[in-house]
Amino acid sequence: MNLDRRSFLKITATASGAFVLGIYGVPEAFGQAPRRPFNAVEPLAFVRIAPNGAVTIMAKNPEGGQGVKTHLPMLIAEELDIDWKDVQVEQADGNDKLYGFQFLGGSTATPANWDTLRRVGAAWRQMLITAAAASWSVPASDCTTKAGRVVHSASGRSAGYGELVAKAATLTPPALDTLKLKDPSSFTIIGTSCGGVDNGPIVTGKPIFGIDVELPGMLHAVLHKCPVFGGKVKSANTEEIAKLPGVRKVIVVEGTLGNEKILPLNPGLEPGVAILADSWWYAENARKSLKIEWDFGQGTFQNSDAFTQQAADALKQPFGQVVSHYGDVDGSLQSASKVIEATYAYPFLSHNSLEPQGSTASLKDGKLEVWSTTQDPAAARRLTARITGVNEADVTIHMMRAGGSFGRRYVNDDDVEAAWLSKQAGVPVNITWSREDDMTHDSYRPSGTIALKAGLDAKGSVVAWRQHYITFGDGKQSILQGGIDPRDFPAGYVPAYQLGMSNSIPLYIRTGPLRSPGANSQAFVYQSFLDELAHAAGRDPLDLQIEMLSRQPATGFVVQPNNPQALNPERLRGVLELVAEMSNWRKRKSEKGRGMGIAAFFTHQTYFAEVADVSVDSQNRITVHQMWAAGDVGSQVINPRAAENLTYGGIIDGLSQMEQEITLLKGAVEQTNFTRQPMLRMRQAPNIKVQFRKTEYSPTGLGEPMLPPALPAVANAVFAATGKRIRTLPLKRSGFSFA
Amino acid sequence: MAFTLKVNKQSRTIDVPGEMPLLWVLRDVLGLKGTKYGCGISACGACTVHVDGRAVRSCVTPVSSVENRNITTIEGLADTETHPVQMAWEETDVPQCGYCHPGQIMSAVALLSKTPKPTDTDIDSAMSGNLCRCGTYPRIREAIHRAAEMQTAKGGAR
Numbered sequence: 007m008n009l010d011r012r013s014f015l016k017i018t019a020t021a022s023g024a025f026v027l028g029i030y031g032v033p034e035a036f037g038q039a040p041r042r043p044f045n046a047v048e049p050l051a052f053v054r055i056a057p058n059g060a061v062t063i064m065a066k067n068p069e070g071g072q073g074v075k076t077h078l079p080m081l082i083a084e085e086l087d088i089d090w091k092d093v094q095v096e097q098a099d100g101n102d103k104l105y106g107f108q109f110l111g112g113s114t115a116t117p118a119n120w121d122t123l124r125r126v127g128a129a130w131r132q133m134l135i136t137a138a139a140a141s142w143s144v145p146a147s148d149c150t151t152k153a154g155r156v157v158h159s160a161s162g163r164s165a166g167y168g169e170l171v172a173k174a175a176t177l178t179p180p181a182l183d184t185l186k187l188k189d190p191s192s193f194t195i196i197g198t199s200c201g202g203v204d205n206g207p208i209v210t211g212k213p214i215f216g217i218d219v220e221l222p223g224m225l226h227a228v229l230h231k232c233p234v235f236g237g238k239v240k241s242a243n244t245e246e247i248a249k250l251p252g253v254r255k256v257i258v259v260e261g262t263l264g265n266e267k268i269l270p271l272n273p274g275l276e277p278g279v280a281i282l283a284d285s286w287w288y289a290e291n292a293r294k295s296l297k298i299e300w301d302f303g304q305g306t307f308q309n310s311d312a313f314t315q316q317a318a319d320a321l322k323q324p325f326g327q328v329v330s331h332y333g334d335v336d337g338s339l340q341s342a343s344k345v346i347e348a349t350y351a352y353p354f355l356s357h358n359s360l361e362p363q364g365s366t367a368s369l370k371d372g373k374l375e376v377w378s379t380t381q382d383p384a385a386a387r388r389l390t391a392r393i394t395g396v397n398e399a400d401v402t403i404h405m406m407r408a409g410g411s412f413g414r415r416y417v418n419d420d421d422v423e424a425a426w427l428s429k430q431a432g433v434p435v436n437i438t439w440s441r442e443d444d445m446t447h448d449s450y451r452p453s454g455t456i457a458l459k460a461g462l463d464a465k466g467s468v469v470a471w472r473q474h475y476i477t478f479g480d481g482k483q484s485i486l487q488g489g490i491d492p493r494d495f496p497a498g499y500v501p502a503y504q505l506g507m508s509n510s511i512p513l514y515i516r517t518g519p520l521r522s523p524g525a526n527s528q529a530f531v532y533q534s535f536l537d538e539l540a541h542a543a544g545r546d547p548l549d550l551q552i553e554m555l556s557r558q559p560a561t562g563f564v565v566q567p568n569n570p571q572a573l574n575p576e577r578l579r580g581v582l583e584l585v586a587e588m589s590n591w592r593k594r595k596s597e598k599g600r601g602m603g604i605a606a607f608f609t610h611q612t613y614f615a616e617v618a619d620v621s622v623d624s625q626n627r628i629t630v631h632q633m634w635a636a637g638d639v640g641s642q643v644i645n646p647r648a649a650e651n652l653t654y655g656g657i658i659d660g661l662s663q664m665e666q667e668i669t670l671l672k673g674a675v676e677q678t679n680f681t682r683q684p685m686l687r688m689r690q691a692p693n694i695k696v697q698f699r700k701t702e703y704s705p706t707g708l709g710e711p712m713l714p715p716a717l718p719a720v721a722n723a724v725f726a727a728t729g730k731r732i733r734t735l736p737l738k739r740s741g742f743s744f745a
Numbered sequence: 746m747a748f749t750l751k752v753n754k755q756s757r758t759i760d761v762p763g764e765m766p767l768l769w770v771l772r773d774v775l776g777l778k779g780t781k782y783g784c785g786i787s788a789c790g791a792c793t794v795h796v797d798g799r800a801v802r803s804c805v806t807p808v809s810s811v812e813n814r815n816i817t818t819i820e821g822l823a824d825t826e827t828h829p830v831q832m833a834w835e836e837t838d839v840p841q842c843g844y845c846h847p848g849q850i851m852s853a854v855a856l857l858s859k860t861p862k863p864t865d866t867d868i869d870s871a872m873s874g875n876l877c878r879c880g881t882y883p884r885i886r887e888a889i890h891r892a893a894e895m896q897t898a899k900g901g902a903r
Contacts, residue, residue, distance in 0.1 A: 010854040071842025201838045208843035209831040211779020211819030218778035287769035360878040409844025658880025689869035692883035
């Protein structure tokens with residue numbers, strides 16, 4: 007795997023034009039099955055074995071709820087050949103020289119680590135065997151291992167790993183790519199359900215999250231920012247605030263925002279007034295007495311109503327640019343038996359991690375330590391070093407468990423603030439954003455509008471597809487996460503296709519990836535519109551998709567048969583057929599007010615199809631009774647019960663997104679807390695049934711791909727129940743709500 | 746102002762303004778970090794603790810209102826051995842990020858102390874004030890039913 011994270015971020019953060027995938031559009035090499043360089047990690051750093059045989063395995067990646075702190079160490083333990091119950095897991099610090107690419111996002115942990123970490127375990131096992139064989143003067147090839155012991159059957163000798171480790175640790179680890187790995191049929195850990203390694207600390211309230219860090223002499227901080235992104239402090243009553251109870255310091259933050267029109271992922275330090283106090287509440291309470299005169303800056307032009315109008319205007323204009331085009335779209339539309347048109351729209355969204363943004367930093371004697379919930383520790387190191395002037399080599403990033411990440415914790419603005427404040431205050435500082443700070447200064451999933459036009463022939467097959475995608479930008483470059491993937495289905499599986507984009511609406515708020523970026527909006531649009539086409543053709547929506555996926559890819563569409571990031575139509579068809587069977591789709595009944603909908607999507611190398619069973623009452627309130635999800639993550643589900651739980655969560659997250667929006671008024675975000683940002687609650691959560699379809703492919707990830715089909719499955723079910731089509735999200739803008 | 750609090754069966758004297766929410770007294774003054782901040786307006790339930798056995802949102806509970814009342818936090822839930830609800834949570838592998846679960850568990854314990862054999866409807870009404878951003882609701886439901894079984898097996902609610 008290529009470990010050059012800087013070029014990774016550069017590629018993804020500046021991607022625009024014809025190949026605009028955003029941060030999750032990882033380079034082609036990432037996660038690909040063919041051989042990777044295995045010298046990118048230091049095997050010795052991952053495992054410690056005590057003389058008494060106790061084994062500690064390092065968890066290399068940031069943990070934000072996706073389960074990697076458990077399932078990546080499982081990969082090492084499997085090949086090391088030990089009992090999982092004998093393993094202790096310890097969170098690694100940020101150190102890519104030892105651990106390789108440390109990153110939370112893009113459902114990359116499994117594809118990027120599946121081979122490498124098993125080989126780390128196998129390397130240790132090999133060294134332990136070598137040590138035992140040498141001490142017994144027998145050939146290493148005659149030795150085996152079993153549950154933490156090296157065994158020489160011929161002589162009946164055996165030794166525990168703890169007895170061998172002193173010698174083994176002096177050996178040079180074997181080259182990782184020379185090691186033979188276990189046949190999956192002999193796995194004893196992979197494929198069994200292992201509970202989360204932090205479950206104990208979580209259920210007993212141990213201080214394991216970023217917000218829980220407490221250091222001697224530490225002050226608690228808030229940074230009160232302008233309601234309009236980037237607005238600066240003209241004047242503030244700092245002296246008055248400094249006298250309030252518990253307050254120790256008040257600092258006007260000039261900030262380091264540049265003048266970019268297209269905001270980068272890491273925009274530096276936002277301006278505002280920082281209040282440092284003995285308790286977070288003293289700081290937060292003192293905010294209420296702040297009197298600030300703001301220079302609102304350049305963002306005040308932004309109004310959501312105006313954006314809607316601008317998008318409507320842009321749709322009347324020709325494409326700003328053609329992103330992808332093959333086949334004779336005009337001709338096919340002209341000769342089609344039926345032409346269907348529809349316009350879909352979806353809003354800005356915030357991340358709403360339940361633990362708000364926050365970080366703790368201590369700068370002392372030129373050394374900076376940061377206790378961070380970052381998704382990208384290398385970026386946290388680089389950015390905190392830059393803001394404090396400390397050498398990167400003198401920065402330590404401790405990775406704390408994050409109370410949800412969802413793409414928000416790439417930005418590292420909280421780490422930058424904590425580091426900068428620790429430098430200013432001369433003491434350790436914990437900054438915790440209030441919920442209001444978190445919701446109004448997010449890196450939002452951008453809103454978008456897509457107008458579609460498709461042609462059906464006399465048999466009800468889709469013969470042409472044209473779409474016009476409207477996003478924000480300067481006409482040339484789109485905003486971050488304003489991209490659209492020209493490979494998304496049905497591209498390639500209709501005979502003529504055109505994707506145009508217009509990106510001339512200016513924007514000055516930060517945007518960024520939200521769980522299943524791109525797909526979380528586009529699946530709703532494409533899979534709803536395909537459902538429309540099926541109904542217009544008088545066909546079962548499942549049949550329509552199966553038929554398309556059974557075609558040869560269209561002439562002119564670039565097929566990438568060995569690229570796991572390109573659609574394999576057989577696999578998408580496979581999950582559709584499985585979910586149809588699970589939900590008894592073919593025998594579904596149609597009754598007024600109750601209906602079932604189906605949708606599928608391929609994203610982040612993984613395939614999901616979902617069916618929703620909903621009822622809708624006379625006030626257009628939707629109850630989602632049941633959902634079925636069929637997934638294909640390849641040959642192996644590593645931790646089955648965790649995978650099932652993650653799938654429940656992704657689907658429920660998708661349903662929450664259907665009710666959420668972020669709107670702007672004069673540049674300020676109007677939603678400030680959960681009262682105006684609904685999230686699914688226990689009484690609204692459907693029953694969910696999950697199955698995985700085993701295929702021959704290398705295992706892929708589960709952070710994101712179950713989310714996107716949930717929205718169109720529900721929207722299509724609402725259509726089945728009511729005959730009303732949901733084309734604009736959130737639900738309330740289409741006249742619906744969840745009961 | 747000085748207040749005497751009974752937290753997890755221990756008497757603690759603190760000197761803070763009476764309006765200071767119990768949440769921040771617990772976290773920043775008493776160093777009990779298990780109770781979590783999520784919204785500050787009792788909309789998410791992450792800060793749920795027990796006051797005299799009732800589930801309350803500590804982020805909107807002024808410390809002056811709970812003087813001499815019995816406060817139980819997630820840290821004090823199990824004084825001798827792990828509480829059945831905590832055991833059920835672990836056994837069912839409920840958490841994803843885990844941040845909301847101290848609050849979820851406190852709400853679940855309060856539910857089970859009144860309703861030892863809750864129905865799904867009982868769970869819906871008792872637990873709908875606790876948000877789980879990761880969407881672990883199906884597992885929470887399963888764990889509450891499991892905890893009810895474990896409590897029954899142990900001879901009634903604790």
